[in-house]
Amino acid sequence: MVSDRPTFILSLGPFALMSMMLATMFVNVFAFSVDSRTNPATRKFSCINTMAYNLRLQSQKNTRNWMKINTLHAAGVNTNDEEVAVTSSAAADGLYKKFADHAAEQLLETGWLKNDDTVPLDLSEKQAPARGSKTESIVRITTQALIPKTKASNSDDNDDENKQLVRYARITLLETVPVSSEGDGVVSPNGIQVLNFVVLPNADTTLPVLGIDLVSLPGSRHLLLLDAQPMAVPNPHESHWEEWYNKHVRGSVDHPEKISDESLKYAWGGDFPETVKKYVSKYALWTRLQNISEDTSTEQKPSDDKTMSNDTSTTPAVKAIQEDIFVAFQAHLDAYLELLGRYASDIAAVEGDNHQSSYLDYRRNNDPAKPMLNSLFGPEWTQTLLDKVLFPQD
Template identity: 30%
Template sequence: MSLPLRTSSLDPVQIPGWRWQPFLDTAVTAMASLQPKAYPIEERFLQKEGSTGSKAKPIPVTTATWACSTEKLRQVRCACVEAGGAASVLNFVINPSCRFDLPFFGADLVTLPNGHLLALDLQPVNKTDPDHTSPVWERLMPLFEHWRAELPDGGPIPDEAQPYFSPAFLWTRIPLGEEGDALIERVIRPAFTDYLQLYLALVEEAEPVDDDRAGLLLSGQKRYTAYRSEKDPARGMLTRFYGSEWTESYIHGVLFDL
């Protein structure tokens, strides 16, 4: 089923059969209290149709983007991919303004033919700065400990990625089928809501910082954005769907545009 192109990034994304629709709906509803405004995105990135699989049995692919901004949040965006049995993805990132001492919010919910890869975190701008991390982690760690006990561990992350994740990085791999579906409903959905609600509480409480602090935060945000754009795991998948030119423009011009 082909969807009409959207002209505003605040219009709700609705993709038939998309597994992660309830998570995006939760996020959009939660953001409403912050009085968001549309974040500018080129029309060619708002929604993209394609196909994967064989010529005899092509699988339709839809990639859509929802995005907004607020006074304290430079860019809030969700990349949504639905490709039937080939892939179903929600990549939701909140990028704070450097004028406020806030972490990033990151959620990656990915279904592939061999299972679900699920990650949640409030990611530090500068992991070595206790003034930046302590107020967050002391409130985040109890949530992490609660939900981690309900999930299998996702395994180690590369050393080069360590600076960009908090100690409360909730990361799991779970199987397809009834067992995985049950864990998503019983654990991942409420964990997503808990992490997001804490993040929005931090946003509500955040006060403006001075120019020197804003400059340090901006430098940290640029390091994070550069790392994420270079190492984006969706690059290969999107390139197969849409080609390299569109994919690189999407990664650098929309997903990690700082």
């Protein structure tokens, strides 16, 4: 019987849960040999230290069995005892690389944005050793920053016409890369992979923030959030997402309260705490993919081609990410850009009070990846990245 601890932690909501998952997996996967009594980060997460200590005492097989009743498994998907890598093509490109590429392409095609060449190189890309991995690897973080194109100055234009529709966009990838790999674009199939993608609209409007966090951890554990995060209460743009939600998230049963996972294509990721409820819409895709089982995988066709014998099939969760989740991601971005496009020439129509400033404060101080980034790259660099690049206020 599963203990009450996972249920309690899941009740804290996506931001707290992602933070705990990332911090715990960082201790386990990268195996920092630092005594928890002298490490401020591990003192802060005492329950995580306990779980990591227990993991180190177990054999690899017993660890997997133990994780079936701990928080990490509650935040993951069911897998076989054998380690399963992503397909060779997915490993070559990275699980979320095509998501990032598609996002950048679509945003640039709007003509509203351009690449920000002013971001310092040491903040747009950085790497650190992935200690404890089976092969010599590094953890690499890259950020593509997009800013508004400068409008042509015209003295006859009024201030409203000169306002930019989009404040900025950020596309950040964190991947585990084998040192022995030749060239770019090769990631470790069993390493951590994260995509953080945000688009902030004009700060004087009620338009939502596009907030997407896709987190995949070793052992086929995934935590996915796709949302147009409301910046005003009540949310005047909520109905815009109903069609997308019904097609890509809702199951065959009409159950909008999300009490039962049977009403959704993917298991609901857990309730939200009061502190973050205002940042999450009722039409979010928020899942841990825990209702994906091996029975849903496609049948493997036999082949006489010897080169095929070296390929490894995906887990059902990875297959879902590569296919259905990617389609939902594309459609979600399309819907968001469609909403922005309605007001491209009339921003004044959506001007109003919002809590975009408090949202940015929250992300800078409580971003789920912050504890892990602190350990990898240092607190000073991490805070600079959050303040100056990922979630700047100015």
